[in-house]
Amino acid sequence: MPIIESVDRRAVERLISQRQERAREVERRAAAIVAAVRQRGDAALEAYARRLDNLEGATELTPREIRDGASRTPRDVRRAIAAAAGAIRRVAARQVPRPRIITTGPGVSIELRPIPFARAGCYVPGGRFPLLSTLLMTAIPAAAAGVGEIVAVSPRPAPAMLAVALEAGVSRFFRIGGAQAIAALAYGTRRVPRVDKIVGPGNAWVAAAKRLVAPDCDVDFEAGPTELVVISRTGNAEWIAADLRAQAEHDPDARSILITPSRTLSRRVARHWNGRIIVAGDIDEAVALVNRMAPEHVACDDDRTADRIANAGTIFVGRWSAPAAGDYATGSNHVLPTGGAARTRGGLSAADFVKVVAIQRVSREGPRRIAPAAVTLADAEGLRAHARSIEVRL
Numbered sequence: 001m002p003i004i005e006s007v008d009r010r011a012v013e014r015l016i017s018q019r020q021e022r023a024r025e026v027e028r029r030a031a032a033i034v035a036a037v038r039q040r041g042d043a044a045l046e047a048y049a050r051r052l053d054n055l056e057g058a059t060e061l062t063p064r065e066i067r068d069g070a071s072r073t074p075r076d077v078r079r080a081i082a083a084a085a086g087a088i089r090r091v092a093a094r095q096v097p098r099p100r101i102i103t104t105g106p107g108v109s110i111e112l113r114p115i116p117f118a119r120a121g122c123y124v125p126g127g128r129f130p131l132l133s134t135l136l137m138t139a140i141p142a143a144a145a146g147v148g149e150i151v152a153v154s155p156r157p158a159p160a161m162l163a164v165a166l167e168a169g170v171s172r173f174f175r176i177g178g179a180q181a182i183a184a185l186a187y188g189t190r191r192v193p194r195v196d197k198i199v200g201p202g203n204a205w206v207a208a209a210k211r212l213v214a215p216d217c218d219v220d221f222e223a224g225p226t227e228l229v230v231i232s233r234t235g236n237a238e239w240i241a242a243d244l245r246a247q248a249e250h251d252p253d254a255r256s257i258l259i260t261p262s263r264t265l266s267r268r269v270a271r272h273w274n275g276r277i278i279v280a281g282d283i284d285e286a287v288a289l290v291n292r293m294a295p296e297h298v299a300c301d302d303d304r305t306a307d308r309i310a311n312a313g314t315i316f317v318g319r320w321s322a323p324a325a326g327d328y329a330t331g332s333n334h335v336l337p338t339g340g341a342a343r344t345r346g347g348l349s350a351a352d353f354v355k356v357v358a359i360q361r362v363s364r365e366g367p368r369r370i371a372p373a374a375v376t377l378a379d380a381e382g383l384r385a386h387a388r389s390i391e392v393r394l
Contacts, residue, residue, distance in 0.1 A: 003266050006280045006289075015257065015276060016293045023204060030179040030208035037183035042191050048180040053126065053155035060191060061162070061173045069162030077160050080329075085136055085167045087331030092144035095350040107366030111359040116146035119193060120353055121185035122170070123200035126155035126177045132164050137333050137348065138199045139168035145353035151195055153181040178202075179209035186213035199348055201335060220348055224338040225253035227296040228323055231286045231309075233262045234301055235319055240265075241272030243299060246324045248275065255295070259286040294342040297323050313342045367393040 004011045036044040042059075049055040061069075070078075097114040104110060122138035125131055135152060142150050152170045154161060155177030165173050174192060176184060182202075188194030194217075198210065201223035210219045228247035230240050244256035257276040260266050266277050280286040287308045290298055294311035299321065306317045313336030316323050327334045335348035362370070371390050378387035 003270060003277045003279055006278055006285055012278060012289070015278065016289055026204045027208045027211075030205050031212055033179040033205075034183040034186075034209055034212045037180050037189070038187045041189035045176060045180050045184050045189055045192070048178070049155070049176050052180070053175075053177050055155070055175055057175075059174050059176055061157075061175065066162045066165055066170075066173055069157070069159040070166050072159040073163040074160075078163055081132065081136070081160070081164055081167050084133065084329040085140060085164075087329055088136055088140045088333070089144060091331040091333075092141040092350040095141065096145050097351055097354055097356055105366075105369050107363040107369055109361045111361070113357050113359055114354045115357055116148070116354050117142075117196035118147070119149040119151065119195045120147045121195035121198045122150060122152045123177075123181060123185075123198060123202055123206060124152060124154035124157075124161065125200075125202050125206070126157075130156075130158040130161055132158075132160055133328050133334060134200060135161060135164045135170070136168055137335050139165070139170050141333065141348060141350040142199075142353045143169040145350040147353050149193070151185065151193060153177065153185065155181075177206075179205045182206055182209035182213060186217035197353060199335065199352070220335065220352060221337050221341055221345065222339070223335070225255060226250045227255045227293075227338055228257070229290055229293065229295045229298050230258045230260075231283070231290060231298065231300045231305060232258070232260055233265060233283060235265065237265060237268035238272055239319060239322075240269050240299075243323050244269075244273050244275055246322075247297065257295075259289055261286060294337075294340045296336045296338045296342065297326070299323050311343050313337045313347050 004015065006012055033048060046059060049059060099114060100112045102110045120142040122135060122142065124134045139150050139152060149171045150169060152165055152173045153176050155175055157173065157175060182198060184192040185195045185198050197218040199220040207222045207224065210222060213219065226247055228244060230243060232240060240258060244258060247256045248254045257278065258266065258269055259278045259280055261280045261282045263279055266279050270277060278289065280289065283305065287305065290309055291311045296313040297316070298309055298312040299316040300306050303317055306315050309315055314326060314332060316326060326332055333347040333349060337345055367390060371394055374390050375387045
């Protein structure tokens with residue numbers, strides 16, 4: 001693709017407004033799979049697993065099978081898993097909401113009590129690469145939040161994936177994937193327990209199934225093709241090209257874009273990267289384009305630029321902050337919003353596995369303090385019985 005000048009508004013708009021089209025046929029067939037698993041349970045689940053994922057043997061791995069698989073993982077890989085897990089845990093531990101008691105007036109207090117979900121489901125794709133890091137990024141925050149049972153699903157787990165399961169605190173592991181795995185987690189079968197929340201990225205089938213079960217089971221967000229936008233005017237051209245190429249490695253539909261006000265840098269990067277480059281009028285325009293796009297990952301030169309980016313799943317600052325490092329070992333989560341969803345939320349965190357319940361306590365003197373406002377508002381709404389339920393306590 002040639003370098004695009006930002007004055008070519010139509011070309012820029014086409015590039016930054018690209019969104020993955022929903023395939024109606026995929027949605028229709030995913031709906032049929034979800035309905036079948038919901039109605040027929042394990043019989044449908046196993047039939048799909050054997051036909052679509054070439055499953056042989058039982059759907060669930062035993063604790064011994066998990067330990068045996070982990071023991072076959074090379075020692076250096078196990079050490080890397082432990083190091084990444086430690087960083088992720090340190091971040092996740094700070095994300096868990098803390099209990100608080102707030103006094104709003106004499107005799108009136110509100111306790112904010114975090115309650116972790118009883119059970120969470122972690123989906124790990126079984127595509128071209130064994131995404132060990134995805135299980136680390138989903139199971140460890142759930143464990144940090146205090147989730148009682150963590151259920152992992154992946155159709156073809158490599159031995160190293162089982163080493164991750166042990167390190168991350170996974171309770172049960174099922175060799176299932178696709179829409180059928182999402183349905184089993186959302187509704188439960190005789191063998192697969194129903195979960196309170198499903199997290200983790202997946203393909204179009206998984207995304208469609210998540211949309212279908214969302215009214216009945218909480219899900220994290222719809223993960224589309226990965227995205228990286230680099231904003232730079234002074235960066236190392238070879239390094240920038242390496243970052244863009246690394247992100248493109250994930251998926252044929254991945255979006256890797258450089259936005260720069262420097263024509264010189266654009267030409268240098270183009271020597272190493274035959275991809276998407278926008279030459280902006282200045283850094284202000286580059287930041288504005290990023291905020292409109294709300295991409296999953298952004299990399300930029302300095303804190304001054306980072307401070308102006310409001311819409312991004314995660315931001316990497318400075319030339320030493322390789323986005324690929326964030327996929328594994330910085331400690332921040334790589335399960336991130338795509339397709340513009342970063343306008344309204346950040347990445348997965350331990351807080352996503354907790355609900356905060358408000359416990360309200362009013363002592364004997366409390367009604368006298370709050371009655372004037374409460375009764376007046378109830379009367380203003382025309383809800384006399386509400387007002388009376390307060391007045392009888394005076």
